[in-house]
Amino acid sequence: MNREDIGSAVAAAVATLLGAFALKPVYATGAWFPPVLATVVVVLAGGLLLRAAGPALWTRFAGDRPVPGKLGGLAVPLVPIGQMVLVGCLLTALYAPRDAFLGVIPTPTSIRALGAVLSDGSAEMREQATPALPLHGLLALTVVLVGLVAIAIDLVAVAGRQPALAGLGLLIFYCVPVATITGGIGLTAIAAPAAGLGLLLWADQNRRLARRNRSGRRTLLGTGTLLAVRTGVFALAAGLVIGALVPTLTEGSLTTGLGGGEGGGSSTGTSLDPVAALQGQLTLPDPIDLLRVDASVDDPGYLRAVSLDRYDANKGWSLSNLDGERSIADRGSLAPLPSDEQSRRVTESITVLGHDDRFMPVPNSPLTVAVHDGDSRNWRFDETTGTVFGRNVTTAGLSYEVTASEPEPSTALLEASPALPQTNPVQNQYTQLPLLNPSVASLVRDLVADARTPYDKVRAIHGFLTNRANGFVYSLSTAPGTSGDDLTDFLRLRRGYCEQYAGAMAVMVRAAGVPARVALGYTPGKEASDGTRLITSDDAHAWVEVYFADLGWVPFDPTPISADRAVQLPWAPRADAPQNNEPLPTAAAPTGPTQAGPTKQLDPDNTFRPLNLPQSSTAAWLRPTLLFGGGTLVLLAVIATPALIRRLQRRRRLSDGAPAALWDELAATAVDLGIPVHPAWTPRQTARQLAGVVNRTDGASAGRAVRRPDTDPAAVDALRRLALAEEASSYARPGTVSADPELVAALRAARRGLVRATPPRTRALAVLWPSSLLTGAGRRWGDALGRRATGLTRRRPRTV
Template sequence: MSGDTARTLLRDAGTTAAAAVATALGTLALVPVFTTGAWVPPVLAAVTAVAAAGLLLRVAAAALAGDRPAPDWWAALVRVAVPFGQLVVLACVLTALFAPDRAWGGWLPVDGSLGDLGAVLADGTVELREQSTPALPLTGLLALTTLMAGLVAVAVDLVAVGSRQPALAGLGLLVLFCVPVSTVIGSIGVLPVAAPSVGLALLLFADQHRQLSRRLQEGRRPLLGPGTLTAVRTGAAAVLLGLVVGALVPTLTEGARPFAFGRGGGGGSTGTALDPAAALQGQLTLDEPVELLQLDASVPDPGHLRVVALEVYDADAGWTVGNLDGQAAVADEAELATLPGRQGGRPVDALVTALGHEDRFLPLLYAPQSVDVADPEQWRFDPATGTVFGRDVSTAGQTWSVAAVEPRPTPEQLAASGELPPELPLVQRYTALPPLDPAVEELVGTLTADARTPYERVQAVYGHFTDPANDYRYSLSTAPGTGGDDLADFLRLRQGYCEQYAGAMAALVRAAGVPARVVLGYTPGTAQPDGSRLVTSNDAHAWVEVYFDDLGWVPYDPTPIDTDRAVELPWAPRAPDQELDPRTDPLPAPLPAPVPQAPQELPAPQELPAPQAAPQQGGTWVPALRTAGTVLAVLAVLAVAAVPAGLRVLQRRRRLATGSPAGLWDELAATALDLGRTADPARTPRQVAEQLAEAAAPGGGAHRPHRRPAAEAGVAGAVARLARAEEAASYARPGSVPAVGPELRADLATARRGLLAAAPRGARLRALLLPPSLLAGLRAGLPRPPRRPRPPHRTLLRG
């Protein structure tokens, strides 16, 4: 490989890295678009894979071209082949992450897997229309986002590296920046503006650095000249602009609205629906209750109607929905939510009719086994949370039936439930907490000081809220807190409504080391003369689910509500009734309660445990996502680390291909340099040969004393013959040097093996991963800038 080709590849490698990092920074504009950071691993995997594919393809193209000047048609072919290859790699990444089942090896797309991937992307387009922002990171939406980021990475790489216009490639970052601007209501914050600005600054610097490197090659300007300072100033201005404007830039009004309680809710929940991200107070304080559902159950006392589980807790944002897996349609599952091994249950069948209810979440009884609903392919089941949600469909005007098995554990079963391993993904996911107020931690420690089992700890926390001596009151009117922490304020003031009770208990149970989450839904409503039950907006409710080993999720309701609304839970006796008196407890202004969903850091979701086994990590797409992302990251690192070794191999082949003794001698000298053996340039080849023979002798490789004298003699003889051939070629007349024969090539192989065998292991590793001879060759090929002429000597004349 010629010096010009090596320099071009080196510049392209730097620009490729700059384009990839800039694109990755640009994707941070999507932070306010999603509720969690589940989109980050697949997006970074796609960007990394695209960059690695582009670099390797360009290195391969240069190796095929060799030292000969590449014709125009070859350069045009490379420009087309590189982005095409990147698109193929992107398709493999998408297949590995989102449709691996029928792919060859789990990553190579074939006919069946392409159809599966197309179905996932089609689901993403539906989710794109129905989701509000911040959106739930459903599988289809993640696949669509990964595809978009990958295409942007291909476009940025094509313009920055293929067309040699890094500054122009910054337009690709604008595509990513437009997503939050056009979908998020309110301010998008600093990071979504500052991060793409840093990416743009990096592309500007790469553009200026490429131009100055070319001028340096022509000997016209030093590398760090005025142009570089201009690029740095421009990039710094872009970053500063992002930091200043990021907190001020509003978003367009076309963005989807957050979910809202009460009539007229926007976004993904329209009409009268339960809001999975906002407080329940709006539903509970309607002037007139709204008839929502009619429930015909096979038992006179059905349990709660579950809607959605809130599993992410933040001190500022409160409880919000985590990731929902939208892969399985309710029609595809024989049994939706099977109870774990020792869990007892009561079979219940019910027919539910939506009266004034309109929501994309389907209210269901506990542990639904099957659901019969119109358009079953449009209703998806998330096994981790037991939630059924619609895809471009709502409950308005619908009737559905559900066959369920309500959990009925006995107190003895709960008491016998053991500790769960803390490293279990389910435990990590459902005990995650931000730093709590010291008063809250002290309260948990006091309550659970004498508890020996998870059940005792949970009962201690539950008893704290239900014991009349602790003076907790149900109220929609609460005094404003002064501590800046809603949880600590509620525990101090001891007055609130159901979501505050449930949220506080779930947080304290998590702090006690037991998995817990908040659930929104409805109590079963009021019995009607015809035997059915009427569920109204007054029945909107929040309660707690606690996970016990081999029993699964068990409901707890710490809120002291009216007997007619409450669900009897034998393992958790109900708190005393505290009905709300509108005359003495007037309706208040909205409380400082959980706000619309904000991006959260959440441990990756896992499926619930299989029956009759300890909870294990499920087979959802998230473990595959992690594994594929890790594999891609490792492959990308290995690919980048292998570039110097690959270039060194190409360099060796070029020298051997010359067929001259000088090429063999240069290769031997390069091997010695890679192993840390430098030679005085003033010495003759024979003197250098003697030095190399000593390096290969037992004294030069003291860690290999077992080498036989015959082997040492063979290495010394091979080095001596290479030196004599080099001297003969140096002093011979031009054109009279014979071609190198196989014997001399064998001598080179013998000499290299001897030097490698005598070198320490660390030196051999450095020679493989970062050969100094390669860098020395690149430096030698770079033109040196002309020296400045010395100023003429001036003599100071005195007179």
């Protein structure tokens, strides 16, 4: 490899890495960067080694013999194929090393494991909303994307010798955040790819200057650098301006996300949409049998389906991204309680009747979940929210057994639990709130004014909502509010169902500085004669979970439901319970005008929208195979496009047949083959230069070529005829020169002579990546701008 090829390869790698920074806003953390960096380094190192090893191996085994034409042409595609193999080894080492040879070289078993990871990645694209968690499947797909783009940019910049044209590959990175992010993507995601484009432009200019003047001294800050910097700055400015004007998608997600459901489907009541209301289930004309539970205790607790941990000013409570890395089949306890927490061990055998959901109802703090007659690995556990969810499966027809450790904290333990520091991750995440109505914030301050501990604050808010003396009534029919703020209206009208009570309490607890979230699931149902419990759609419920230091998540239920449905929570008795009829002091209800309402989801319509994501029945290996095959086809299409365009251009010029068109084709052929031709030369000087190449001379001196035995007189004569025809047409009157079939035949003979006189590798590059396309386009753009500028400067002054 020469110095220009090495420089272009390094520039292509650095530009690809800079372009990949467009992915920064797509991920929630920076864990995406190390595998992307490794991918770019592997592609760069692989390309340099393969291009250097090929000639070295040929010289070692073949000596001074020239490389056969066909073999030289095959060398160009072998490099990207080798780079793909190396990227495959990197994917194996990162995500499927267990069954690979030496942890790197793929084996049939490791390929199947890697296919499963890529299949998980496609599922995670459906589940994750941006900014997405850096899960292994998504990162593996990112490595595939970056690897294909890096290989394509390297091929165009090095093998095709067109670094500027390779900059088009950076647009692929822009497509990802533009299609998935709502709002701005940040300055880094725009500036870094723009800098990568500027670097490729500099490499292109530097390479062209080096080819024209190999003996002259080159400096870093030359003409090419200034042009590249100007273009890069223009690209950055255009991105900032145009990016602010282009509309974005309505959903900021990779596709929909588990919590992104405006999902359709009938109101069957057989699943719980984590962002839809429960009211649709609670108003079904006839209850639907969902689950049959055989518990090891007489008074089992809630069956939680999902926890809602994200609160938005417009959408209300919703589910954040779930970490799908851990399967319930993995060893170890899923969600053990802290050692200081008092609990009881519960085992429940659950048979699904009419339930059909991606979220599996389980008791609080599950330790183990075993699916009978099914694959447990398709069920994942999110430790943050305590949610068990299916990967391309639902609960329909399942039978499973859960062992859990239900919390039973004493009031003394809860009183002794201190406030979490602000730097604690749980405290930081689960107390986040938008701007609340001032009257709501004032109500919370009044309720917790005398509270000394987090538990006191929670009891004060819980007591306010559960004290009938305060006028709260359970009702599925609520009067319309007038403030425009659903939370304010609920606290003023004091009528609602379980989701409104739970959502309001969770907001108020967070406003008091205590971590809280909303849980959706089912109450224990009614006991049958055989001791089992039947859970129907009437048992759908929402409650609150509050986090206490050293104790974990503890349930509280502010909804005034009937005693036969309620779960006994000794640490959270209702304020109007018989054992404690003393009501807590009633704080004034919020009144007056409000700001933007924070809880549109708390007062939904009567239409229940079940989560009904499409299921995939495709074999695990088929999806990654299609993804890899599609990426390969795209890469091949990118490789073949310049050759196709160049072929169509040549056909058009030959069909024209005029001397000017044929001379343009001859000049383009010389550029494609890397033959130096100065634009200031006359046609005869150019013909002599090309004749020297055809005759394989060492140069031309005073118009006399130094001949070698292998000459092509027909090609030399054709070059002379084309030059004379070009001169004659240049001085002829317009319209007097017509197409000449003999000149077309002369052009074909001249091209054959030039192609035969060039090395096989150069021939292959001329076919795959014709340089004349870019130089011709640049010349046309420059001429058009020049004509425009001339017209502006020479405009006649207006007369008066």
